[in-house]
Amino acid sequence: MIYPAPLEQGSVIAVTAFSSGINDAAKGRYQHVVTDLKEKGYVIIEGKCLMGNRKHVSASAEQRADELMSFLLDDTLDAIAAPWGGELTMEILPLLDFDRLKEAKPKWLFGFSDISTLMVVMSSKLNWATAHSPNLMNLVANETETLTANFLTNITTNTGTSFTQYASQEYTDKWPDSVTNTAAVLEPYLKTQWHWLVAPLSESSIEGRLIGGCWDTLIHLFDTPYLDLKNYAKQHEEGVILYLENVEMTPADLTRSILSMKFKGVFTHLKAILLGRSAYPDSDDKDDLNYYEVIKRHLSDLGIPVLIDMDIGHVPPNLTLINGALAKVGYEEGDWRITQSLI
Template sequence: MFSRRETIGGISGLLGALALPGPAFARSSSKPPRLRSGDVVGLIEPAGFSDGLPQVDAVKTVISGMGLVPKPGRHVASRYGYLAGTDQDRAADLNGMFADDSVRAVFAVRGGWGCARILPLLDWDVIRANPKLLIGFSDITALHLAFAARAGFPTIHGPNAGNSWGKISWDSFWRLAFSGETATFPQPDARTMDALAPERWTIRTIRPGKARGRLIGGNLSVLTALVGTPWLPDFDGAILFLEEVGEAEYRVDRMLSQLALAGVLKKVAGVIFGQCTRCTTAVPDYIGFTIPQLLDQYLAPLGIPVFQGANIGHVSNQLSLPVGIDVEMDADTGSIRMLEPVAI
């Protein structure tokens, strides 16, 4: 077994194919417990299906490599259309993990689509009474947002269990989930990360300054799909973070327009835009707006700190990030400083 502070990307890198593209904040009197070596953690598939038991077994190997004991939900590896079982089955697995006293945290195996379908089926009384770290990203954004609105304890926006866990992903996750640190996450130095694609690691300050607020966000399309529902938390004074994958520029335009028209953007204290992976149109000789131009149009007029290029999203070695706790963002340096731990 490797040192738990080392990268586990070598074990799980082959599993990357598993990842595809309201009310006030609920507040809890307690936070999720930190993870310890030997802890049992739940594996659920609340959205899309995996490719069967062999890949689930590979994910279990990854979790074991973290020093944890994987416990798959009853319906993991099921399939119902493009979903990992019926809505009732997927909700039952999540409810069961939060009701199970032997389970200390819950990992999503993968994203895809489907988390929003199970939100009305979740047992929020049981979830609120049993704070546990929920880990995942992409479509898991729907759960992060609903937990912020209904559960009241923080979660972790980071790789799904079936994704590659590179050094940055694993080290930041360790600091959040195992050490319980109040950490600062600077943007990695572009000169030392990838000489062939330095723009991947480069921060662009849209409006300078620092801002403090509760960190809330995730995938842009999943978030905008929850606008107007009771599962979206209030963004008043929040630090909004966003990422996207596989959406053409006009679709990003449409979603940012929706957030603006719904009044979300005018509420926030700052915005962090991560990676927009493969967000380009396939139209030859495209002459429309670029993603940076769209961000300038929608975010610069807000008069709050905003930066683009954070190491968040559908990219390898993404940052594991706390959701639902107070942070300070610095749009000049591209850093995120936690003001409280995510787990205790």
């Protein structure tokens, strides 16, 4: 893996929307976040494909791809961030010149949701480490939730060293009202409980190279040139840990997605699976299929460990997960934890 330089005071972060731009209601929050980052010593460069959101996007696919390419090829930059995810990052993938990018200085890309659609491709095709993490719009200076507040510390980790995170104590299914209060923070109130759907046979933890993101979008990339897990696994003899989180797939959608992955042989390339909490609400009708029934029925027979209800994705908070890092995940000394080595 190729790790970008750690971010620090003076690092230059370019902001552009890979998919959804910033609408009028979100401009106050965005300015609040940018002000906080500048006060911390970061240099912020804003792209033209950022403000405005029409038909799910900030600009045409061609405009978004051109701006992203210009940033990716600009070696004065240290990171590229989208404000948040969206729906249509996939549109820009065929418009990127990956041969040219092989010669560029690696830069951090970070965030979650549709941002992961781009990040897994950069990690899979270019071996750039990328960071599945809180989104830019979550990075207010007064955030009190530990995993979110520590992102900027985690991303300062030096290549060759490691950092450890612990399961949150509580999570929330409600995003803060950042329109009314631009400095609004997360307010967790539900008990977090990571647990094994399928436990390791002998150890209390698992180890392997991380890659993953939003299940709703990655399902369309598996077994394509953009996310070739077979080749990724060949490059990493330690084994691959795939992490995923469901946003909008119904239990039936999720069933079809898992079966599609089985039909394509995706799971044969994996050492373990990590799942975030599902954001799709289960029906109150007990005769309806639900999320836990689906994952138990279709992921319990893979012959690999599966850890579920982790701090990943659209039911915050979010861990910082480095695509490409060598991770050790499990229950040790009375705590659920994940240690990532940037080696």
